[in-house]
Amino acid sequence: MSISAQGYTVGILTISDTASADSTKDISGQTLKTVFEQASKGNKIFEVIKSAIVPDDFDKIQNIIKQWSDYEKLDIIITTGGTGFGVKDITPEAIQPLLQKISSGITHAMLAASLQKTPFAALSRPVSGVRGKTLILTTPGSPKGAKENLEAVINVLPHATDLVRGGTGEDIHMQFHSQKPSNDQHHCIHQKHENEKAGPFLSDPLSGPVTQRQRKSPYPMITMDEALSIIASHTEALGSITVPVDEKLVGMVLAEDVYAKEPVPAYRASILDGYAVIASDGPGIYPVVGVSIASASQSEAIELKSGQIARITTGGPVPKGATAVVMVEDTTLVSTSTDGLQEESVEIHVKARDNEWIREIGSDTSIGTIVARKGELLTAVGGEIGVLASVGIREVQVYKRPIFGILSTGNEVIDFKDQNELKYGQIRDSNRPTFLAISKVTGFDVKDFGIASDNVQELENVLKLALSQVDILVTTGGVSMGEFDLLKPTLERSLGATLHFGRIKMKPGKPTTFATIGTEKSKKLIFGLPGNPVSATVTFYLFVLPTLRKLAGYEKWNLPTVQAELTNNINLDPRPEYHRAMILFDHTKGKFLAVSTGHQISSRILSMRSCNALLKLPEKTDQLKELSKGTMVNAILIGQLN
Ligand SMILES: Nc1nc2c(c(=O)[nH]1)N[C@H]1C(S)=C(S)[C@@H](COP(=O)(O)OP(=O)(O)OC[C@H]3O[C@@H](n4cnc5c(N)ncnc54)[C@H](O)[C@@H]3O)O[C@H]1N2
Numbered sequence: 178m179s180i181s182a183q184g185y186t187v188g189i190l191t192i193s194d195t196a197s198a199d200s201t202k203d204i205s206g207q208t209l210k211t212v213f214e215q216a217s218k219g220n221k222i223f224e225v226i227k228s229a230i231v232p233d234d235f236d237k238i239q240n241i242i243k244q245w246s247d248y249e250k251l252d253i254i255i256t257t258g259g260t261g262f263g264v265k266d267i268t269p270e271a272i273q274p275l276l277q278k279i280s281s282g283i284t285h286a287m288l289a290a291s292l293q294k295t296p297f298a299a300l301s302r303p304v305s306g307v308r309g310k311t312l313i314l315t316t317p318g319s320p321k322g323a324k325e326n327l328e329a330v331i332n333v334l335p336h337a338t339d340l341v342r343g344g345t346g347e348d349i350h351m352q353f354h355s356q357k358p359s360n361d362q363h364h365c366i367h368q369k370h371e372n373e374k375a376g377p378f379l380s381d382p383l384s385g386p387v388t389q390r391q392r393k394s395p396y397p398m399i400t401m402d403e404a405l406s407i408i409a410s411h412t413e414a415l416g417s418i419t420v421p422v423d424e425k426l427v428g429m430v431l432a433e434d435v436y437a438k439e440p441v442p443a444y445r446a447s448i449l450d451g452y453a454v455i456a457s458d459g460p461g462i463y464p465v466v467g468v469s470i471a472s473a474s475q476s477e478a479i480e481l482k483s484g485q486i487a488r489i490t491t492g493g494p495v496p497k498g499a500t501a502v503v504m505v506e507d508t509t510l511v512s513t514s515t516d517g518l519q520e521e522s523v524e525i526h527v528k529a530r531d532n533e534w535i536r537e538i539g540s541d542t543s544i545g546t547i548v549a550r551k552g553e554l555l556t557a558v559g560g561e562i563g564v565l566a567s568v569g570i571r572e573v574q575v576y577k578r579p580i581f582g583i584l585s586t587g588n589e590v591i592d593f594k595d596q597n598e599l600k601y602g603q604i605r606d607s608n609r610p611t612f613l614a615i616s617k618v619t620g621f622d623v624k625d626f627g628i629a630s631d632n633v634q635e636l637e638n639v640l641k642l643a644l645s646q647v648d649i650l651v652t653t654g655g656v657s658m659g660e661f662d663l664l665k666p667t668l669e670r671s672l673g674a675t676l677h678f679g680r681i682k683m684k685p686g687k688p689t690t691f692a693t694i695g696t697e698k699s700k701k702l703i704f705g706l707p708g709n710p711v712s713a714t715v716t717f718y719l720f721v722l723p724t725l726r727k728l729a730g731y732e733k734w735n736l737p738t739v740q741a742e743l744t745n746n747i748n749l750d751p752r753p754e755y756h757r758a759m760i761l762f763d764h765t766k767g768k769f770l771a772v773s774t775g776h777q778i779s780s781r782i783l784s785m786r787s788c789n790a791l792l793k794l795p796e797k798t799d800q801l802k803e804l805s806k807g808t809m810v811n812a813i814l815i816g817q818l819n
């Protein structure tokens with residue numbers, strides 16, 4: 178990456194047949210250098226580290242611009258010459274196609290400055306813009322014109338350069354004005370490549386020919402633990418909302434501790450159908466002086482005196498003075514009212530104990546008891562919803578639920594619902610239906626963005642659209658070494674996303690890519706999963722689902738793990754493997770058994786069928802080449818135990 182301890186790296190390219198034949202004629206190049214030096218005021222804010230002279234030759238101009246931006250990773254390239262109406266002037270024509278973003282404002286500022294000096298500036302044809310992380314400007318060939326143009330924009334260059342790199346511009350802005358260059362760099366994958374000649378892009382798949390592609394992945398292969406901690410460092414629970422307590426809460430996570438507002442029961446209640454008694458009265462025949470049935474009543478229940486009993490039903494309020502309840506089975510009717518409809522006196526056969534068969538106020542749940550905690554998932558079992566309802570909670574604060582978008586990519590990928598027969602080379606999209614199914618069972622909302630072809634513009638458009646609508650975007654395909662694997666450069670260059678990693682030492686899922694875009698306050702996460710159906714599904718479970726859970730506020734966002742015994746030998750892979758298996762409980766052995774789903778190639782989606790766990794297998798070493806039947810392994814649960 179480009180900001181050195183000395184400041185912004187600059188390349189000055191003089192484009193002139195004359196100067197290329199005799200470098201002493203390159204006054205404009207020298208003039209531009211002086212302008213940068215003066216603006217740096219001895220602090221090397223701008224450091225001209227490259228200077229070159231080329232003739233007015235289309236290919237030569239393009240080659241050096243690509244070299245300086247893609248591989249040398251200069252912050253700023255400024256050219257002088259070749260912008261006029263002369264027959265040989267082709268600088269704008271050579272440079273414009275290399276620009277991924279046009280900076281009309283800078284061009285305008287340069288033109289306006291020249292126009293103030295001479296109307297002939299109207300005959301100048303400057304272009305400026307961004308390629309990768311490099312800002313490119315063209316100025317006229319005359320030393321005076323070049324100087325005026327650069328001076329017109331030099332104060333905005335640090336800020337512009339910071340924005341091009343994906344920063345906010347604030348720090349660089351301050352740095353420029355305080356003239357204290359710092360070495361503080363943005364945390365992105367480029368840092369790891371600072372000293373490498375080749376940049377992180379796979380050649381230049383966005384505009385360069387396949388012959389220029391890199392033949393080794395520039396992305397460092399990080400470990401699974403590193404990948405998980407990078408993702409976690411960019412993931413925080415979304416904000417909270419207040420919602421009513423009802424069944425729609427299922428699947429949401431509480432954003433607050435909840436305390437009981439009402440006691441349960443709210444009055445002393447009978448546990449049985451029978452008679453409220455005064456325990457110390459003991460067995461005997463007693464008049465039935467009242468009735469207390471479970472129902473709402475305006476007045477308090479009657480007050481019992483020694484020698485009296487009252488009829489009561491389960492849940493009925495126990496009358497004042499009563500100290501126990503005796504069940505109807507332990508009594509006999511002695512006398513009735515004259516019409517025979519009411520009990521008059523009843524014999525109690527048993528000696529009741531104090532408080533027997535009475536639920537005191539708040540004995541189930543007292544006021545102020547914590548009934549649900551922040552971070553707790555409200556499940557479909559119903560328990561949590563019922564508890565909240567029972568203690569008078571009518572609304573609660575829950576975390577907003579993240580919405581994730583899904584996008585398949587690939588020219589060969591066709592919609593799974595497509596009625597037509599497959600053409601030669603086509604494959605049905607199994608990734609989107611898989612993710613739609615996972616969204617249904619996990620309860621996370623999903624937006625389907627269909628299939629994008631391997632075309633930069635289409636990819637850029639759909640990525641932008643999707644990112645405007647979701648919290649997390651999950652794409653599949655196009656992240657490896659193929660010439661149509663465009664996702665990484667499109668994210669980074671066209672969208673200005675920051676790639677945090679692009680390769681993980683794992684199987685399947687090696688090219689899994691993670692990027693973020695936007696400001697800290699409105700950051701979107703992007704998971705570029707591999708296209709192979711198994712790789713896509715496994716990495717969804719390992720990375721995306723835990724992230725969704727964390728965003729949704731889950732206290733325990735990682736998927737649960739159990740220990741299981743292998744039922745067959747498994748050859749290990751040089752990469753730690755997530756082997757698909759079915760876990761079942763063996764009641765005789767008292768442990769879980771893991772049955773492999775068979776051939777594990779990343780394209781074989783059949784290996785996901787009936788799979789409810791991913792066995793976490795270690796990488797192969799000289800000492801350990803296979804795990805034998807009977808070995809206990811960690812199994813990450815992704816499905817139900819049957
Ligand atoms: N030279 C190298 N080649 C590959 C490497 C490598 O390191 N060097 N890595 C391999 C690994 S590992 C994987 S995994 C794949 C990942 O490939 P991509 O993510 O670039 O995906 P594509 O090239 O677009 O597709 C790969 C494969 O999957 C099929 N596919 C894609 N999308 C879907 C879908 N929605 N439904 C079903 N099948 C899909 C696609 O047709 C290809 O067959 O790269 C290896 N290559």
Ligand code: MOO
Pocket residue numbers: 683684685686687688707709712779
């Ligand atoms: O790592 Mo790739 O995901 O083999 O399939």
Ligand SMILES: [Mg+2]
Pocket residue numbers: 654655656657658659662
């Ligand atoms: Mg590929």
